[in-house]
Amino acid sequence: MSEVTPSEPTLLVLDADPPPRLGKLTGRARVLHADESTLAAQLPLADVLLVWDFTSHAVRHAWPGEGPRPRWVHTASAGADHLLCPELVASDAVVTNARGIFDKPIAEYVAGLVLAFAKDLPRTLELQRQRRWLHRETRRIAGTRACVVGSGPIGIAIAKSLMALGIQVAIVGRTARRGIHAIGDLDRLLARSDWAVCVAPLTEETRGMFDARRFGMMQPSTYFINVGRGPLVVEADLLDALAKRWIAGAALDVFEEEPLPADSPLWDAPGLLVSPHMSGDTVGWRDELGAQFVELYERWAAGEPLVNVIDKKRGYVPGH
């Protein structure tokens, strides 16, 4: 046991695997690690909770209703849906997220998916496996139209990348603001989009927003891409829309259940590209997440106001 100054705050990290960069907090924090089974017992001891394993929903179940609890919770992710239980929302704990880290990586990923679909790359790879030379005409992307659903920094970065490639982009948020359409415009915009990109936060309002009705109003040439959260999409409805060719294809990076079970019908749905929740995870991302947390911790320890603070009732960091 190392010497502990009583004044050092206790930082509880939900993850057996220690995040990089926490060495910088030596002497300034007493770092404890929790896993899903020990979290409930350890939470009352912690001043700060770092949710490093953002795939875990354990905080929802372990958050103490009353009594001692962390004053600050940070999640190393853009979404906070995995931890926002009613008790945490009602508490005075501040919740922050990894706003900023994933913006440009995800924007590149989405641009890659759009180009892969436009240039028929999955089919090219399939034909290559069959050693078949089959010339096809592919699509131009310049001049096509995209609708990006989600007006946070990731949605805006996606829009910028697509615009740089000559695509006309409409961004949709909860409410209208400069350059952003309100959710009420969504149906009209989807009906005329070649690309529908979902990167909305998962809230009670957005859950299941991409359902049979919305796939039905898309064009048969439209591609749908979800890099937000799995439950934004009604997966059975997407499977149906693909089977009936209501839309041309889709890419899902996130799923109702992750990892996607091996027996899921999504794996071999026609026209569906499945990737393992990795759109934002470029080389060095863990290091950037660790550095961002250390910077926030230094603000917090100095009594300065935190940034990236989530509006717990809405479920995301509000836009400006």
Next chain:
Amino acid sequence: MSEVTPSEPTLLVLDADPPPRLGKLTGRARVLHADESTLAAQLPLADVLLVWDFTSHAVRHAWPGEGPRPRWVHTASAGADHLLCPELVASDAVVTNARGIFDKPIAEYVAGLVLAFAKDLPRTLELQRQRRWLHRETRRIAGTRACVVGSGPIGIAIAKSLMALGIQVAIVGRTARRGIHAIGDLDRLLARSDWAVCVAPLTEETRGMFDARRFGMMQPSTYFINVGRGPLVVEADLLDALAKRWIAGAALDVFEEEPLPADSPLWDAPGLLVSPHMSGDTVGWRDELGAQFVELYERWAAGEPLVNVIDKKRGYVPGH
């Protein structure tokens, strides 16, 4: 047989399949069609030759050494390597190409390949077929470096697309000019590039320019992309470089022999993406090629100077 005004020039089209838009020349040209077997017999009758089937090398063999021959040859392609035989080069026939039609489509295609490699998309599709959820970290493309070999309008369009995605791009041409490096800089630039893109014209100087020596100077993390002409690459050397992991991967859209034979070792070379010479062929491309030819024909018939005129000795339209 329709009525023919003696003053109508004879337009010979090398392709059994008539190009679109030639209806506009009704009454202004006598249109004949040739295939590879009849070309030699028909060439002496033609004032103009339209090489619509740009996959054919028949002009090289059929071009008349002396005597009557077309005064103007247009190829519906960017490259003219398939028709420039010594007799045609020595003759006074003007040769034009489809400069401009393929620039932006190929630029989009190359951007798609770069993003597909950076985001490990071929592997994602392979894992999907195996129903395997395997998270990986992928590459950011912003801040990486590309070397585009070929300083014509296609090379410049590729450079612009990659720069729009945040990539630092160096363009290499035969001689240095504003914004273009001379060929003498190529080796130095290749050695520091993450992406090496070949879109040079095929000439005696460029044939086989990507060989073991040049693959050997690339980095193990470099991806090589050829959208120019097959013989720019020594295919056996590329196979060897991939097998020895001198480079990370490659994409070939053009080949020494097209269609690529089913028994070619290129089809299943590790890290190689094979596509069937289609990088520039987006929906509507044949129509654009037809319209471009009609516009050139109208200039020619009016005695105006042609544009897109190839320097037959160099083998391409010289830059400005």
